Structures are given as C-alpha cells and as structure tokens.
Amino acid sequence: MLRDAIRALAEAKIAPYAAAVDEEARFPREALDALVANDLHAVHVPEEYGGGGADALATVIVIEEVARVCASSSLIPAVNKLGSLPVILSGSEDLKKKYLGPLAKGDAMFSYALSEPDAGSDAAGMKTKAVRDGDSYVLNGVKRWITNAGESAYYTVMAVTDPSKRSKGISAFVVEKSDDGVSFGAPEKKLGIKGSPTREVYLDNVRIPADRMIGAEGTGFATAMKTLDHTRITIAAQALGIAQGALDYAKGYVKERKQFGKAIAEFQGIQFMLADMAMKIEAARQLTYAAAAKSERGDSDLTFQGAAAKCFASDVAMEVTTDAVQLLGGYGYTRDYPVERMMRDAKITQIYEGTNQVQRIVMARNLP
Numbered sequence: 326m327l328r329d330a331i332r333a334l335a336e337a338k339i340a341p342y343a344a345a346v347d348e349e350a351r352f353p354r355e356a357l358d359a360l361v362a363n364d365l366h367a368v369h370v371p372e373e374y375g376g377g378g379a380d381a382l383a384t385v386i387v388i389e390e391v392a393r394v395c396a397s398s399s400l401i402p403a404v405n406k407l408g409s410l411p412v413i414l415s416g417s418e419d420l421k422k423k424y425l426g427p428l429a430k431g432d433a434m435f436s437y438a439l440s441e442p443d444a445g446s447d448a449a450g451m452k453t454k455a456v457r458d459g460d461s462y463v464l465n466g467v468k469r470w471i472t473n474a475g476e477s478a479y480y481t482v483m484a485v486t487d488p489s490k491r492s493k494g495i496s497a498f499v500v501e502k503s504d505d506g507v508s509f510g511a512p513e514k515k516l517g518i519k520g521s522p523t524r525e526v527y528l529d530n531v532r533i534p535a536d537r538m539i540g541a542e543g544t545g546f547a548t549a550m551k552t553l554d555h556t557r558i559t560i561a562a563q564a565l566g567i568a569q570g571a572l573d574y575a576k577g578y579v580k581e582r583k584q585f586g587k588a589i590a591e592f593q594g595i596q597f598m599l600a601d602m603a604m605k606i607e608a609a610r611q612l613t614y615a616a617a618a619k620s621e622r623g624d625s626d627l628t629f630q631g632a633a634a635k636c637f638a639s640d641v642a643m644e645v646t647t648d649a650v651q652l653l654g655g656y657g658y659t660r661d662y663p664v665e666r667m668m669r670d671a672k673i674t675q676i677y678e679g680t681n682q683v684q685r686i687v688m689a690r691n692l693p
C-alpha cells in the first residue's frame with residue numbers, strides 16, 4: 326500500500342518536474358511540497374516526536390519510489406534521515422523534542438555535515454573545531470559538499486573538540502541555519518543530481534549553547550559512523566530507484582522503436598540486456614531490503630550488509646542506466662529522454678556516503 330501510494334504521488338507530482346529541475350539545476354520545490362503534504366518527507370521520525378514512525382524498510386521504499394522518477398527529489402527524505410539520525414541515535418531527550426518535531430511537520434529539513442575540503446574518505450582528518458567557552462561551544466571551519474545546504478534549517482555538524490585524540494576527539498552538534506556566523510558557498514555545478522543543492526557551509530565563530538552537543542564529548546565520530554551504517558541503505562534505495570526508473574523507461578521504448586521492420590524488443594540481443602538489467606536490480610533490491618531489516622533490528626552484521634547493499638546497488642545503478650542509454654541508441658544520449666539524466670544521477674551513488682572503495686574497506690573489516 327505504501328509503495329502504491331508513493332508511486333502514484335511520485336508519478337503525478339514529482340516526475341513532471343524532474344527534467345526541468347535537472348535542466349535548470351534548481352531545488353525541487355514541487356517535490357518538497359508534495360512530500361510534505363503527504364507526510365512522506367521524513368517518514369523515519371518516531372511517532373513520539375510527531376513523525377510517521379516508519380521502519381527502515383518503509384523508509385527505503387519511499388526513497389526508492391521517489392528516486393525512480395527523480396533522484397534529486399529522493400534526497401529530501403534520504404538526507405532528512407541522514408541529518409537527523411545522529412540526534413535520534415545519540416541525542417538528549419531535549420534535543421529530540423526540539424529538533425525532530427519541526428522536521429516531522431515539514432517546517433525544517435536536516436542536513437549532515439561531516440565532509441571537508443581536505444577530509445573526505447578520511448573524515449576523521451577534519452579540521453573544523455569546536456571550543457568550549459562557558460556554557461557555549463564556538464565553532465570554526467568549513468564543511469564541504471553538504472546536501473541541501475541553504476535549504477535545511479538544521480545541520481548535524483561534526484567538529485574537533487580534542488585534536489590530540491583524532492576520531493575520539495570529535496563531537497557532534499546541532500547547528501541552525503539562523504545561528505550567527507553560519508553562511509553558505511555557491512551551489513556546486515555537478516554532473517548529476519542537479520536539483521539537489523550541494524554547498525559549502527562556513528562556520529565563522531558560531532557560538533551555540535553547550536546542550537546542542539549530540540551525546541557526550543568525543544562520541545561524535547562514532548555517532549557519525551553508526552549513522553552511516555543505517556543510511557547507506559537509503560543510498561542503496563536511491564540507486565535501486567534510479568535503476569528501476571531506467572529499466573522501466575527502456576522497457577517501454579524498445580517495444581515502440583522499430584528497426585529492420587520490427588520492434589527492437591524482438592531482437593534477442595535486446596531481450597538479454599533487459600533480462601540482465603532486471604536480474605541485477607532484483608539482486609540489489611533483495612540485498613537492500615535485507616539490510617533495511619537488519620538496520621531495523623540492529624543486527625550485529627549491519628555494518629557489512631549496509632556497505633554491501635550501497636556498493637552493490639550503486640554499481641548496478643551505473644550499469645543499468647548505462648545500458649538503458651544504449652537501448653535508446655542516439656535518442657538515449659540526448660536530454661529529450663530521461664535515461665541520460667538517470668545515468669548522470671546514478672554516478673553519485675558510487676561516491677557519496679563513502680565511495681565504493683571505502684565501502685569495500687568497510688566490508689573487508691567486517692567480513693561475515
């Protein structure tokens with residue numbers, strides 16, 4: 326029922342704008358409005374804080390179905406989970422009450438600020454600092470590649486509180502867009518997900534109350550990594566949705582397109598490509614849904630499975646979207662058809678929330 330509801334909504338209210346959002350590189354306002362109106366923008370927020378209380382699998386299905394029509398828009402529910410999960414996992418009751426309510430209502434979005442210009446795969450090498458001063462912390466630094474920066478009201482920011490301890494000297498904080506000293510860089514000009522704003526976040530003497538710290542001092546990096554265990558599965562879901570969208574489009578196209586006097590769907594070479602695409606998508610789906618169940622239960626092998634799902638599904642998305650372009654021939658290579666957008670959008674799923682090389686490091690360290 327959830328899938329039917331979100332698919333109908335995505336096709337009616339999000340798909341019609343997907344090409345324009347990409348072409349104009351603009352925030353998908355129509356998608357945000359439609360998702361908020363239907364309480365699908367942050368389904369993961371627990372009921373006690375005013376949310377829908379969706380489990381990890383339901384959240385995955387929402388993201389998958391939005392990504393099937395518009396990958397940029399799927400970053401609204403996905404990043405709302407990414408940004409707020411540190412608060413849900415490790416935040417105080419006061420922080421949860423203060424920040425999850427507006428998120429659940431659709432009054433605020435939540436971003437996640439871990440990466441920096443010189444600290445990507447090696448996120449623990451970050452330089453942003455938070456220095457205690459009485460009842461406050463004062464933050465200084467630059468966060469890079471922050472999805473929905475400028476649009477989100479709230480940011481989970483990881484910063485160094487004790488430089489001598491590397492990852493154990495990092496703490497997490499909630500920073501608000503309205504805090505003095507917070508500003509944003511120009512939107513990055515990207516290959517894909519052009520509708521999803523990616524900007525730097527500048528923290529210039531940002532003074533915040535000490536109780537905005539998420540969990541204890543020095544636990545921020547652990548919280549950030551624990552968050553990724555759960556949210557890599559949402560990137561797998563995004564990849565899965567992009568791949569399914571490309572397959573669905575190509576499936577229709579090959580029945581219409583005629584060469585050599587018949588529909589190209591009648592050629593076995595084409596049929597085999599479609600069969601491989603569908604097989605890979607289904608394998609990615611099974612891995613992703615199993616990982617979502619592990620996320621929900623908190624299984625001990627979640628770290629492996631989440632990394633495996635993200636890595637596998639994103640590689641599948643890249644392969645399937647590339648094949649979809651191939652199936653449309655020259656038409657597939659133009660922006661008159663959606664598969665070239667899907668191919669460009671798929672690429673990011675192999676890069677963010679840890680590149681697929683990093684996922685392989687994570688898997689190798691956590692072999693089942």
Ligand SMILES: Cc1cc2nc3c(=O)[nH]c(=O)nc-3n(C[C@H](O)[C@H](O)[C@H](O)COP(=O)(O)OP(=O)(O)OC[C@H]3O[C@@H](n4cnc5c(N)ncnc54)[C@H](O)[C@@H]3O)c2cc1C
Nearest residue numbers: 437438439440445446470471472523676677678679680682
């Ligand atoms: C569009 C977009 C949105 C993003 N959104 C967010 C966000 O909301 N919040 C956030 O915090 N970050 C975000 N990121 C950052 C993203 O997670 C990083 O770009 C990513 O983790 C890679 O870091 P890097 O770009 O510094 O690459 P690098 O770490 O410099 O990596 C360069 C290459 O080296 C490889 N490499 C690095 N180390 C190793 C190793 N040990 N072994 C093998 N290979 C290695 C990498 O796999 C990659 O191929 C986003 C990025 C983009 C592009």
